[in-house]
Amino acid sequence: MKNSKFQSLIKFIKSNEKVLSLIFVLLFSSLILATLIWINYSQDILGRSYRDVYFYLIEALRFSGYSIGGYEYVNYLSPLIPFLTSLLFRVGMVSEISIFIVTGIFYVLGVLGFYSLLKIRFKNILSLLGAIVYAGLSINLLWVANGTIDIPSVSLTILSLYFFILAVENNQKYFYLAFPIAVLGFFAKYTAGLAIPLMILYILSKPNIIYNIKKYIKNGLGGLITGGLTTLPFLANFYINNIPLGFVNQAQEIASKTSSTELSNELFYYLINVSSFIYKTNHIFSYIIIAITIVGLSIGIYKALKLLKNRYDNSKKFNNGKIRIITKNISNNIVYFLLTLNLVVIALSFLTASQISFIYSEIIFFISIVTFSYLINKIINIYSNKMKKFFNFDLFMFSWFLSYLIFFSAHIVKADRYFTTLAPGFVFMVVLAVNFILNSLDSFKSSDSATPLKSSESAKLTSPSKETNKITKKLKTLKIAKVAKILKKPKNIELIKKIIPIAIMVTFILASFGYLSLNKHDSLVSNEKEVVTWLKNHDPNYNTKIIWAERGPIFTWYLQKEVTYVNWQATPEELSSKMIENNVTYFISFNETNSPIHFISIDNGIPCYSPVKIVGNVVVFERN
Numbered sequence: 001m002k003n004s005k006f007q008s009l010i011k012f013i014k015s016n017e018k019v020l021s022l023i024f025v026l027l028f029s030s031l032i033l034a035t036l037i038w039i040n041y042s043q044d045i046l047g048r049s050y051r052d053v054y055f056y057l058i059e060a061l062r063f064s065g066y067s068i069g070g071y072e073y074v075n076y077l078s079p080l081i082p083f084l085t086s087l088l089f090r091v092g093m094v095s096e097i098s099i100f101i102v103t104g105i106f107y108v109l110g111v112l113g114f115y116s117l118l119k120i121r122f123k124n125i126l127s128l129l130g131a132i133v134y135a136g137l138s139i140n141l142l143w144v145a146n147g148t149i150d151i152p153s154v155s156l157t158i159l160s161l162y163f164f165i166l167a168v169e170n171n172q173k174y175f176y177l178a179f180p181i182a183v184l185g186f187f188a189k190y191t192a193g194l195a196i197p198l199m200i201l202y203i204l205s206k207p208n209i210i211y212n213i214k215k216y217i218k219n220g221l222g223g224l225i226t227g228g229l230t231t232l233p234f235l236a237n238f239y240i241n242n243i244p245l246g247f248v249n250q251a252q253e254i255a256s257k258t259s260s261t262e263l264s265n266e267l268f269y270y271l272i273n274v275s276s277f278i279y280k281t282n283h284i285f286s287y288i289i290i291a292i293t294i295v296g297l298s299i300g301i302y303k304a305l306k307l308l309k310n311r312y313d314n315s316k317k318f319n320n321g322k323i324r325i326i327t328k329n330i331s332n333n334i335v336y337f338l339l340t341l342n343l344v345v346i347a348l349s350f351l352t353a354s355q356i357s358f359i360y361s362e363i364i365f366f367i368s369i370v371t372f373s374y375l376i377n378k379i380i381n382i383y384s385n386k387m388k389k390f391f392n393f394d395l396f397m398f399s400w401f402l403s404y405l406i407f408f409s410a411h412i413v414k415a416d417r418y419f420t421t422l423a424p425g426f427v428f429m430v431v432l433a434v435n436f437i438l439n440s441l442d443s444f445k446s447s448d449s450a451t452p453l454k455s456s457e458s459a460k461l462t463s464p465s466k467e468t469n470k471i472t473k474k475l476k477t478l479k480i481a482k483v484a485k486i487l488k489k490p491k492n493i494e495l496i497k498k499i500i501p502i503a504i505m506v507t508f509i510l511a512s513f514g515y516l517s518l519n520k521h522d523s524l525v526s527n528e529k530e531v532v533t534w535l536k537n538h539d540p541n542y543n544t545k546i547i548w549a550e551r552g553p554i555f556t557w558y559l560q561k562e563v564t565y566v567n568w569q570a571t572p573e574e575l576s577s578k579m580i581e582n583n584v585t586y587f588i589s590f591n592e593t594n595s596p597i598h599f600i601s602i603d604n605g606i607p608c609y610s611p612v613k614i615v616g617n618v619v620v621f622e623r624n
Contacts, residue, residue: 047522104145110155156185175223296433358410401425
């Protein structure tokens with residue numbers, strides 16, 4: 001009776017594994033999110049590292065109808081997150097927690113979307129592994145639900161690309177979701193615009209390019225029109241408020257900086273620091289993941305080279321050593337030379353990112369990838385459609401990682417949080433590597449494994465293939481023939497193939513919650529809040545006074561009035577002169593070495609201004 005119930009449970013799980021996996025991913029990511037919202041709000045994290053969040057909060061106030069003078073800079077910000085936050089402001093939730101909730105929800109959507117995206121390519125257990133690894137990366141946990149726009153933008157990119165692939169592979173109606181979501185991702189953060197060339201690449205990297213263009217043109221254009229309509233509210237906001245398109249200026253600025261020979265660029269920054277992005281508090285764990293990825297991808301590269309060699313040999317035997325390219329049969333040697341040349345150019349597109357404008361590097365990269373995919377499709381055209389589909393998807397995911405790697409490596413300013421845009425492509429490579437390793441275990445199987453081994457045979461451990469024979473001989477020399485005997489049984493192989501991803505998942509789940517136990521409190525936040533409370537009590541008419549501050553956006557948010565942002569170099573005398581000229585009553589100093597006017601001491605002070613309140617590194621000067 002118990003056995004039949006257990007079997008029924010197993011049958012139910014197998015028949016509903018995708019739904020159950022989605023529920024598990026939802027619960028796990030939601031629990032992480034709820035914990036992070038509470039930590040980020042209760043621990044006062046918005047100190048030295050999150051200045052931009054205050055700009056988004058000021059913009060959200062403007063969207064909610066509360067006008068604050070100055071800070072025209074916020075008009076150039078990506079508007080989606082401030083707008084969504086303003087909706088909560090309108091119902092009375094005028095607090096930092098509102099932007100934590102808004103940005104945090106996108107984390108859950110991104111994890112669910114990433115699981116669904118991987119499900120197109122992998123079995124359920126590997127897709128679940130990818131979702132857990134993505135959700136538990138240190139770099140993601142560090143930037144979830146803290147008011148920054150990186151995670152929301154990446155999540156919307158994941159969803160838009162997922163629906164785009166569904167449109168191409170299953171139902172073209174998904175185009176009408178893919179393009180509007182891509183537009184929202186773009187207005188969440190302008191770097192999400194790289195999703196559009198990735199979409200184009202996915203179409204062009206499939207065999208029969210002309211046929212595919214004709215096939216998808218109608219609904220593709222319909223999706224683009226829907227995406228265009230989605231831009232109208234944002235463009236209307238820019239037009240009504242006479243706001244220039246800030247992302248154009250940002251792109252021009254990045255392009256000019258990356259092409260400058262006067263500035264040094266740490267090109268390999270994101271590759272060198274990948275261990276801290278995986279799990280910052282324990283690099284040994286990160287090194288294990290990196291080792292698994294390198295081993296697995298090496299197995300995949302070996303298999304790919306073997307496949308290309310087989311195709312080369314087949315062409316020599318059956319097609320006079322030629323492959324049909326466009327309308328002509330071209331020599332194998334030329335095709336493979338062009339293939340190698342494309343790989344070199346793809347590598348150069350990354351290496352030149354710090355020497356020329358990133359725009360040219362990206363163009364070179366995408367043209368090379370399209371050419372590479374065309375040649376590969378011609379070479380492997382004798383193989384199954386399943387293999388072609390996998391190649392198409394795998395190339396797409398690698399291109400996702402590389403295109404963002406080129407962009408942010410070209411950017412002269414490096415920041416850890418930019419790796420969040422590379423995270424989906426990176427985690428895909430981890431899952432793909434695990435997949436290659438698990439599939440390679442099948443080589444241990446013996447054709448006679450269904451028949452129990454006799455005691456006299458157990459020492460011999462014979463197998464049908466040369467590869468398995470070599471492995472068995474090594475095992476015998478290492479005196480672990482019992483392990484070989486276990487691995488020869490298909491049931492044991494399948495069990496091991498399930499245990500490995502489950503073990504990695506459990507480790508990441510435990511590591512994720514362990515990472516959340518870190519103290520993220522920044523005392524500067526509590527210091528500044530105490531100064532705000534003191535100022536309100538000290539001067540009830542503070543709202544009518546002119547206030548300047550080195551961390552102006554922070555005090556603008558807390559006081560909900562314009563506080564001029566002093567972010568320029570000045571001597572105490574120059575600063576005093578300017579403040580008197582502008583009738584400034586209070587100046588709030590950030591007394592640290594990285595402050596632009598850090599040489600102002602409490603003893604010397606500022607001419608005509610006296611320190612009246614000191615809380616930690618925050619000093620309030622009042623005109624005397």
